[in-house]
Amino acid sequence: MGQSPALLSVEGLHSGYGRIPILGGVALAVREGEFVGILGHNGMGKTTLLRTLMGYLPATAGQVRFDGRDVTRLSPTARARAGIGYVPQGREIFPALSVRENLRMGCLLSARGEDETIAGILADFPRLNAYLDRPGGALSGGEQQLLALARCLCGGPRILLLDEPTEGIQPSIIEEIIETLRRIGRERGIALLLVEQNLNCIAGLSDRVLILQKGAITREVPPEIARDRALIDEFVGMH
Amino acid sequence: MDLAGLLAFNVLTGIATLVLITLGLGVIYGMMRIINLAHGEFMMLGAYTAVMASGAGVNIWIAMLVLPPLVVGVIGLVLERTVIRFLYGRMMDTMLATWGVSLGLIGLVTTLYGNVVRGVSTPVGSFDIGRYGASLYSLVIMATALGALAAMFGLLRFTKFGLILRATMQNPRMAAALGVQPNRIYMATFALGAALAGLAGGILAPISGVSPAMGAAYVARAFITVLGGGPAIITGTGLASGLFGTINELVSFKTTPVIGDVALLAAAILLIRLLPQGITGRYLRRSL
Numbered sequence: 001m002g003q004s005p006a007l008l009s010v011e012g013l014h015s016g017y018g019r020i021p022i023l024g025g026v027a028l029a030v031r032e033g034e035f036v037g038i039l040g041h042n043g044m045g046k047t048t049l050l051r052t053l054m055g056y057l058p059a060t061a062g063q064v065r066f067d068g069r070d071v072t073r074l075s076p077t078a079r080a081r082a083g084i085g086y087v088p089q090g091r092e093i094f095p096a097l098s099v100r101e102n103l104r105m106g107c108l109l110s111a112r113g114e115d116e117t118i119a120g121i122l123a124d125f126p127r128l129n130a131y132l133d134r135p136g137g138a139l140s141g142g143e144q145q146l147l148a149l150a151r152c153l154c155g156g157p158r159i160l161l162l163d164e165p166t167e168g169i170q171p172s173i174i175e176e177i178i179e180t181l182r183r184i185g186r187e188r189g190i191a192l193l194l195v196e197q198n199l200n201c202i203a204g205l206s207d208r209v210l211i212l213q214k215g216a217i218t219r220e221v222p223p224e225i226a227r228d229r230a231l232i233d234e235f236v237g238m239h
Numbered sequence: 240m241d242l243a244g245l246l247a248f249n250v251l252t253g254i255a256t257l258v259l260i261t262l263g264l265g266v267i268y269g270m271m272r273i274i275n276l277a278h279g280e281f282m283m284l285g286a287y288t289a290v291m292a293s294g295a296g297v298n299i300w301i302a303m304l305v306l307p308p309l310v311v312g313v314i315g316l317v318l319e320r321t322v323i324r325f326l327y328g329r330m331m332d333t334m335l336a337t338w339g340v341s342l343g344l345i346g347l348v349t350t351l352y353g354n355v356v357r358g359v360s361t362p363v364g365s366f367d368i369g370r371y372g373a374s375l376y377s378l379v380i381m382a383t384a385l386g387a388l389a390a391m392f393g394l395l396r397f398t399k400f401g402l403i404l405r406a407t408m409q410n411p412r413m414a415a416a417l418g419v420q421p422n423r424i425y426m427a428t429f430a431l432g433a434a435l436a437g438l439a440g441g442i443l444a445p446i447s448g449v450s451p452a453m454g455a456a457y458v459a460r461a462f463i464t465v466l467g468g469g470p471a472i473i474t475g476t477g478l479a480s481g482l483f484g485t486i487n488e489l490v491s492f493k494t495t496p497v498i499g500d501v502a503l504l505a506a507a508i509l510l511i512r513l514l515p516q517g518i519t520g521r522y523l524r525r526s527l
Binding site: 104 | 399402403405406409410412413414415416417418419420421525
């Protein structure tokens, strides 16, 4: 067990904004179909890590490999086409496009036909059915998060990079997101790399939890531990 | 009564002309936030294409309506690849660069064809509105303007390319994460805007003197109309052209064309003062 080659592997990754270093040598690996959570306080580099993995920020050192291929220098477009899906912080729904049009944009990388893909994804996210012709910008935060996930999954990614999906979202939808992702991950064998502060969400989704501190992965803990706030505070807290 | 008919006809012609000279600029500005100071010269190149092609014996309609957008679209494509694409996100630099392109194109055409005014004869005659004669060519201008607006609307609203264009305009980084290459979309958009400018030049060639510096006569009005129209390219261009075209023609009719242009400018200043984001910045925001 655990010997299958990594789908996404990161070694010695450095990145930052201008001259300000944020990541100082991140190393991690995600296997096919595996759900990995990254826990860390604000300012520890969670979003920077995902933005670097997606290619929005250049890596100043280190390597990112996806499916055995070095993708460290590829553009976000090329990474998306290789099978990396990205749902950013703040959802980034196209506000003036309807829900259906947002989903159609997600279908650009779909291997199947547009109608078929959208019908399939609506079965997984039934709540979106009621809003298909509404502008994406008119949905609530939670609905936008569901739409962002659905849009990303339309493209058939092999791994999903998910940045704080529970930020500012009502608890009922958080449960819905956790259940939907668990089910889809199992059914389609999609891997997940999730960065979060919400302990409930990260414990509910992750097979393994990594702790990110000051731009590096400092330890790995089993997800049950993540439910123990006192213990996590000790691990994640600033020393 | 006849006079009112003639006046209405002239107003519609004025609106259609504004639509034609504005649409290409609006597409490039609205989609890419690039102020293309070479817009007038793109029109000039379209007009020269029409003059040269009809002089070489090409059917006048093809010379006016088909070749100019193709030729200028290709020129726009080349300029985007060689100049503009290095300057995305730097508005001042793109303004300077396109201004340089504008001066360069004027110089080039002057060197090649001389600083003389050429013309193409109007391919259609005139008809009567009561006691007054009116040019049938104005109907061609109206039909072309309407056709261009409808085609752009159809492209944006109903095609996959249009969907990708709108999404990229709203959030290029997110579009990239869904597999779009934003740079390719910008390239196509710039070429499309250039082609529309070329079409305007070609269709206006018979009724305006074709000379290297002709673009200057149009570019200011086109800018005012783009700004007055606001973020929705099609609706904004249509509404602002309707408003400014009506004011321009009515005042020109009562006074002189010069005062008409002054009235257009005054109306534009007033509009921008009241609606800094243009008409569609306040109203009809969800339109295209």
